[in-house]
Amino acid sequence: MKKKLRSYILNTCAVAALYGLAMLLIGSGAVNNYYLGIMLSAGISIVMAVSLNLTTGLLGQLALGHAGFMGVGAYAAALLSIHIGVDAQYIFPLSLFFGGLVAAIFGLIIGIPALRLGGDYLAIITLGFGEILRVLIINLDFTGGARGLRGIPRVTDFTYVYIVVALVVAVMFALGRSRHGRAILSIREDPVAAEASGIPTTYYKIFAFTLASFFAGVAGGLYAHYIGVLNPKNFGFAKSIEYLVMVVLGGMGSITGAVGAATVLTVLPEALRQFSDYRMLVYSLLLIMMMLFRPTGLLGTREFSLTALADRLLRRKPQAPDFAALAGELPPAALTHRLGEPPAPGAPALLRATNLGIQFGGLKAVSGFDLALEQGEIVGLIGPNGAGKTTVFNLLTNVYLPTAGGIEMEGRNIVGLPTHAITQVGIARTFQNIRLFKNLSVLDNVKIAFHNQMQYTPLEGTLRLPRYWWEEKLADARAYQLLHVFDMEGLADKQARNLPYGQQRKLEIARALAANPKLLLLDEPAAGMNPTETQELLATIRRIRDTFGVAVLLIEHDMSLVMGLCERLVVLDYGQIIATGTPEEIKRDPKVIGAYLGQ
Amino acid sequence: MIVLRQLINGLHVGSIYALIALGYTMVYGIVKLINFAHGDIIMVGSYVAMVLMAQAGLPFWAAMAASMALCGILGVTMERVAYKPLRSLPRINSLITAIGVSLLLQNTSQLIFSPNPQPFPTAFKVPPVSIGGLDIGFITLFTIVVSVGLMLALQAFVRATKMGKAMRAVSEDMGAAQLMGINVNTTVSVTFAIGSVLAAIGAVLYSSAYPSIAPTMGSLPGLKAFIAAVLGGIGVLPGAMLGGFIMGVAESLTKGFISSQLADAVVYGILIVVLLVKPSGILGRRTNEKV
Known part of the structure; x- marks a missing residue:
């Protein structure tokens, strides 16, 4: 507990310090609008990659339509902001939540039939979903059709993106190290054994998938209010693949890996802009090389830990948890398993x-x-x-x-x-x-x-x-x-x-x-x-x-x-x-x- | 009459989807890989044929043969370099590599041919054939006949030859097939070669039907062919054919009678309904994991 507390304080300080630094740079004009734009895009990509990592990295289910959920969230949040009749900046958090909620409902509707089946069906059904969505948006009136949805108030700023990123990452870590996170991981490792260990696997698959859809919807809301115009083409198959690549390159199952890869893959194409003819070529070659020579991605399933880094810098030895002491702290009654009551005479057989x-x-x-x-x-x-x-x-x-x-x-x-x-x-x-x-x-x-x-x-x-x-x-x-x-x-x-x-x-x-x-x-x-x-x-x-x-x-x-x-x-x-x-x-x-x- | 016309159109495009779907389904059946670069082989096949016909002045047949040969070599190279080293790793790795290969092919061709669409030369200057008062374009007839012929030939190859038997064995259990003395690497290479050659034929037929080719042209027919394979039951050859025809006909009828915009949505809708009712696809088998 004490060790955990130290780690929480350290991480909170780091998150606050990073925010302070960024705001200082933005305020002083050292970061111009172009760089700010890249930072916001990177933040949105991080939310997308981290949430897809939940489905694909932690739950172990391949999803090929994550951008579709982002699209649902983007349209839902934007439509709410446009039609509610209140100045968007006051209700922006509500819009974001609404975007997430609608995306989560879509996730639930798609997840229930697709996840019962397992295998590659989720991949195929999410792929189909993404494409149907695109066609529907083009053919509906209230979404602005193929011309796109215009006039979305541009209220996304660095603070909102930063808060959402920090929250989503924190939730992923906190959830991952709870009984619910373990249940999700156990499904990735072996669904049959998970079920035999008492994990309701279908429930947890749908839970994880719906939560990932929710976060994708929130990211969509951020995106809509940053870019101001929505076009159905931006949420297609290619976009979903882009996020999948981020997850795999970062290391499937690694949250910090997804954060790192999302940042690098958003910044890198911008940095290569002057070689724009060749940049996609370089990108595709990197992707192939990476898979051939480092198939587990940058971090594998490991996590970058600030606490571990601090320990190493201060030359503190990591302590192994002392289970014996732990057992001693607990009341003895808590430790004994239920010893079966002797059966009453005439009771049915076990x-x-x-x-x-x-x-x-x-x-x-x-x-x-x-x-x-x-x-x-x-x-x-x-x-x-x-x-x-x-x-x-x-x-x-x-x-x-x-x-x-x-x-x-x-x-x-x-x-x-x-x-x-x-x-x-x-x-x-x-x-x-x-x-x-x-x-x-x-x-x-x-x-x-x-x-x-x-x-x-x-x-x-x-x-x-x-x-x-x-x-x-x-x-x-x-x-x-x-x-x-x-x-x-x-x-x-x-x-x-x-x-x-x-x-x-x-x-x-x-x-x-x-x-x-x-x-x-x-x-x-x-x-x-x-x-x-x-x-x-x-x-x-x-x-x-x-x-x-x-x-x-x-x-x-x-x-x-x-x-x-x-x-x-x-x-x-x-x-x-x-x-x-x-x-x-x-x-x-x-x-x-x-x-x-x-x- | 209009229904009949749309049906024939559907069969035309459906048989192309079926040809391409065979490549997806064969590769999936053997190495359980969704080869996302398969669609881009269509693009390569089309460009090779276009260059040879329009610039080198070769006849249609020669161009098509050259395109088939090149695509076959490309398919095998792709497998050897990009997929084979990853065979023992989780499948998502090869999937990402496949996406990488797909992007590589698209961008290389963009550098060589520019991103702008180019016209595909007309292969046959033959008047339409009239059957029962219905004019059918020669290319339509040609496509349907060639595709159905190839599908039957492939089916016979897989059922009756030694290599076909090896392919079936490897798709059943790669390790066991290896222990029985089957050269797994050769078998997988042959599978990729056949799939790519069929894709090249599909490419030339597709470009003859929609004579404008561009570096990203492969994605759409690729995606639809993949869906056709899933619809019919992925890993099952007749399933890919059936799926291709269903897709083509559904698409064509929607375009003709409802709205051309909604054609794609209807196709994906059919896929989702089929997967919900029969998850393994129309002709697919459900396999249970042994506990």
């Missing part, structure tokens, strides 16, 4: 699957699957390769919608619930081929799964209200505690992708536990581990069950683990249960022996 089945085309991958699990049980799901074990997991978490049968969690039907809701109800899982949020830290991987146990809203997070501090602190401490269970607390700030294989498997289990499940589904947790590691894992899983009171259903081929750990086994072959019982019974079952060895 999980009950009845006659569960799924058919892919003509193939019955799983059929007639019955299973009842009680709290705190450890049950193994075994069977030869291709028996349908992982498919059962996918059915239980609704990655696949079953074509037959039902699933109840504590008596409640969960068939058809979205995966993130199933996680919330209490089923968390790991994946056969590890799915971590690879470019995020180990700590963030775990914290993402706390998402649903935190309550602060995006606004509280952005404004850094007390609930944000309290919940984040709690999450840090609990994440530390969970990592400690796996002896991984020392790795908290490492990138997940750099962990060795065994640690990655453990981190996935820690993440699943962080979602506070009642039932943990482990898909081949010992795959790729040596016998010593497997024995350690066995002890860990047992400890998890005893500490957290979760039931465990695990798929595993390592028989030493299965036989040593599971209290009950279910054997699957060709999608059907061929045997259930204790490990000893299963070992002697002729059908099981037949399935494994062939008859």
Whole structure:
């Protein structure tokens, strides 16, 4: 907190100082109107690049119509200023907000269908949107048609642009380092794992896209009141590409990178004006060279940090966060996970699957699957390769919608619930081929799964209200505690992708536990581990069950683990249960022996 | 009668879109890249043909062959220099490079030929053909016949030849295809070459229909052809043809009966409706990620 405070003060001072300096230069006449114009254009580009970075860099969705939202905002804000009948300079902030709002509504309307689909559809639909918009503006009367919208009061000045830039950048940083920002990043890293960690991915995709549209609309409002005349051609595909290039050159996902690239790419063409014949040629060559030789952009996903720079100048060593101390500060009650209440006699089973089945085309991958699990049980799901074990997991978490049968969690039907809701109800899982949020830290991987146990809203997070501090602190401490269970607390700030294989498997289990499940589904947790590691894992899983009171259903081929750990086994072959019982019974079952060895 | 006339016009421009769309869809199917520079190959093809016909006095056929050869070489070079090194990186990188290549081609041609539009020489001085009382321009007939022929030939090539099989394998799974001994680099190069050659043919036909060429002329047909590919189901060859014809006919009917201004809006509108109803396009397959 103290460290954060220092960083806030430092950044606020820098922003204020930069403003003071710029105003001094403008006031003294050192910056003439031509340079001022470039500065305003650069500011507007920064807002556009930073907001597009939210969609493309942080959320990981390619959008090719960002300038379209700018256009919507520009026209909306300009029309309000022209028609409201009050001197525009008094209501300018209102006009800007209105521009943003209308753009956000468009974003919502386009985002809802396009983002449900994923893949390249957002790119294609936004591209189509930009072009339709252009045609519509030309053909409508109140927009001034092809001649353009004229007579917009030119009230945009340096102060307005500067304030908007500072606000947008600050909001991006503040939001990015909150549970909502982590949710957005997790979708970029792995949408399937995000959903399984309890993140409502569709909601957050639409949220991020709508917010980006809002900022683009505000930038449009600034632009309209700076240039005075709007022409539909200025918001076409080429313009959208220009902003996309800024985001990619700055480094996708880097906010400061987007700021830098937007500034350079606005100033550079002006500086090259005397070579105007060749400047686009140089620009295109630079673009290609940049991608070939520095494909991550200028900053990659890193951020330029004033605090880190100051630390280096003052030779202060950056301190690693002291998680142990953090845990000590918190009341002990906050740290313990909900240990399951002992079930009341006659209560429904924790999980009950009845006659569960799924058919892919003509193939019955799983059929007639019955299973009842009680709290705190450890049950193994075994069977030869291709028996349908992982498919059962996918059915239980609704990655696949079953074509037959039902699933109840504590008596409640969960068939058809979205995966993130199933996680919330209490089923968390790991994946056969590890799915971590690879470019995020180990700590963030775990914290993402706390998402649903935190309550602060995006606004509280952005404004850094007390609930944000309290919940984040709690999450840090609990994440530390969970990592400690796996002896991984020392790795908290490492990138997940750099962990060795065994640690990655453990981190996935820690993440699943962080979602506070009642039932943990482990898909081949010992795959790729040596016998010593497997024995350690066995002890860990047992400890998890005893500490957290979760039931465990695990798929595993390592028989030493299965036989040593599971209290009950279910054997699957060709999608059907061929045997259930204790490990000893299963070992002697002729059908099981037949399935494994062939008859 | 007017409807029929507009339909034929639609087929004319639609078959050009289809030819260009094939290039988009083949490249997308194999390397999952939206090749934004594909439209500019149309521009290069048109300029090459124009220079050879108007200034070197070559006959139409020779100019077209030279244009095809040059565009094929350009396509392969583009892939080798600008896209291949980025194959293992996120797709957005190659997309940005493609935009860079597109700008490079446009600006180079602006330096050589000036930004002003230039006339494209008339290829055929043949009177219109009359079919059932309807006069159809020779170039219209020629375009439709050539395009449909090429599409069928391409379909046969991909279905029946060894290289075609390699292309299908690479588009299914590049890594696995490589392990089966398929030379992935050659296959991708051949794909770019075929796409670019088809674009060159499309370019000459397009410029014959709209005989004014400029350095940025490729963007619009390029964009529309791309949309045609998406509409039909990107990565699916018959889809690109179907998409191209739908686009052409819709555009032509809107121009003829509603408003020429709104033609583009109608086309994009159709695209959005199709994507909402069937996200993978008319003939596309939905692929599920394995979890």
